[in-house]
Amino acid sequence: MSHLQNSLTLRCLPGPARLVLTVFLIAVGLGYLAALVQLHVQDSRSGTPLPTVADVILKYTGKQWLDTAPPPPVSQLEKLIMGPIEGAPWNGTGSMAPAFFHKDGAGFKREYEQADPETQKRLMAERNGEREALRLWIRTPDEQRRAAYEADRFVPPPQAAPTHITPDYRHPDGAIKVKSILNDRCARCHAAGAEQENYPLETYEQIAKYLVVPPSIEVPPGGGWVAVSTPISIEKLAQSTHAHLLSFALLFSATGLLLALTDYPPLLRYILAPWVLLAFLADITLWWLARLSDLYGPYFAMMIPLTGAVAALGLTLQILLTLFHLYGSKGKTVLGVVLLLLALVAVFVYAQQIRPALQAKRERLANNPPESAQPSPPAGLAPKTD
Ligand code: HEC
Structure with missing residues (x-):
């Protein structure tokens, strides 16, 4: 029985099936890159490639760490x-x-x-x-x-x-x-x-109408987390959770299952197969803890980028390891060349499009610093369903 289990790997699948899996895994990888671009567009307000920890904290808690009281607000x-x-x-x-x-x-x-x-x-x-x-x-x-x-x-x-x-x-x-x-x-x-x-x-x-002075912001002595804007609404968070869970849970289960069906050492597969799904669930749990906990919200929010990075690392490993498992030495070579080409395209797009855009954004921000940050819904490739 255990022998049978061990021999059941994706390598045994007929060629056309492995081809479909190859394209599927590459598509998931590209989709994930697109999700990162989307995350930048929605949440990065400082001209950095991805939202900073401070951006994330502001979005989920509406809070910012301040050492001293900002100048009194004016109308x-x-x-x-x-x-x-x-x-x-x-x-x-x-x-x-x-x-x-x-x-x-x-x-x-x-x-x-x-x-x-x-x-x-x-x-x-x-x-x-x-x-x-x-x-x-x-x-x-x-x-x-x-x-x-x-x-x-x-x-x-x-x-x-x-x-x-x-x-x-x-x-x-x-x-x-x-x-x-x-x-x-x-x-x-x-x-x-x-x-x-x-x-x-x-x-x-x-x-x-324009003479109203907003309430002044109190900062505890020694600095503290201070509410400076409205955090993401519960409705938006619920909608985003639902959309992410339904689509990504399925996707990451698929990539995890595929890795589980390879012939890598069992320990590696036990750890890596559920890895992305778990990190993703942790990420969503943290959104809610950050949003709902008045006291510890900023600290939960701080861990969101970490779970995001852990998920990204896991997904990259899942995709690459599974892809290379699918083929013999000749196929591995072809695959290596294809992946290298894709990487070159990515570097090219970054240098030609993304880097200049980031530069321009930083310059714009230097001239007109954003007044107060407007929170936006969490990013995701997931379709916005109700
Ligand atoms: C040459 C035309 C012009 C003059 C003069 C002008 N403004 Fe404006 N104002 C604008 C434009 C254009 C906008 C942007 C409107 C928009 O957002 O669609 C604007 C927007 C505003 C707004 C925001 C309105 C809102 O509710 O969104 C306020 C308040 C305002 N101006 C006050 C002033 C004051 C005070 C002065 C005098 C010091 C002034 N404006 C002089 C053209 C002018």
Whole structure:
């Protein structure tokens, strides 16, 4: 009986069957590589080939390790007005500061370029004064802020008042015309009938939407895991679990079974055949532990890349060992050449496509660091079924 068992190997299968298995195993390998690309696209936010451990922790727990408290949060309006003058995206997550300078629609750029250095300095100071004044106004308690807007008269605290400001926006007594500034600089586009009429900024109510200050982030002394964004939703996690389990469990059972039916030493087969399936189950278990455990979530999340790597290693071994088991010495040679060619293609694609793309992504990120990370669903080749 035991003799019969031992002689039952894939090598005994007819040629066509072994050919099918060969193509199947290569397809699984390629599919796995594609899954890695997908994982990069979905979850890597730092321009690294694969998501970093910090990316994974953020995704499953919404937390980040912080040593010191980040700068106090400010309203979206303040962020957009005080944002960079150049280099940030021209939208609600970037900066609207150019609207005070080269995008003022009133010839600032020409005036600036033709002016002497002294005048240039004054022009910049005046425009920055408008921004400073708006910031002071934004930080005023709501009731006074509204009154100052409606009256177009904002009296800044004397010690903080901007020294320079475009003369048109100052009342004779020094009070600042905040509503006029907002009308000229912003409502020019953000008004009914204008370019950005979907986001009007013509009344206090419309502006107030962007005046909300997010709650500040508390960091325990000595640093700690701090909730900085929303973790992946339970619905998405459940959907991803279900899709992954149904498709990958079948796939990894197949590759495991095929390895089990080779003539490698029994101990190797006992370990390697269920390896990928077990690592995969551990991976999914960790998703849930990371998401659900408030206290230890980040530590569970840290192990997710590890189980991923263990699964990848196991799958690679399963595929290669089984492929080479299928053939005699001649077939092994052909197989070696085919695999070598595939590896060359992979290296070529990496050098030509992936590396430059990663480089570009890092440069983009260096210019515009992501504000707060948006979690996305776990990656996978699995079809998104409901
Ligand atoms: C030359 C036109 C223009 C000017 C002037 C302008 N913006 Fe914008 N603004 C835009 C564009 C374009 C967007 C992106 C809209 C989109 O996401 O579709 C935008 C988006 C915004 C948003 C995000 C809206 C939302 O809810 O997504 C806010 C807030 C905003 N601008 C505020 C301002 C402020 C404050 C000023 C004045 C300092 C200003 N804008 C001046 C063109 C302008």
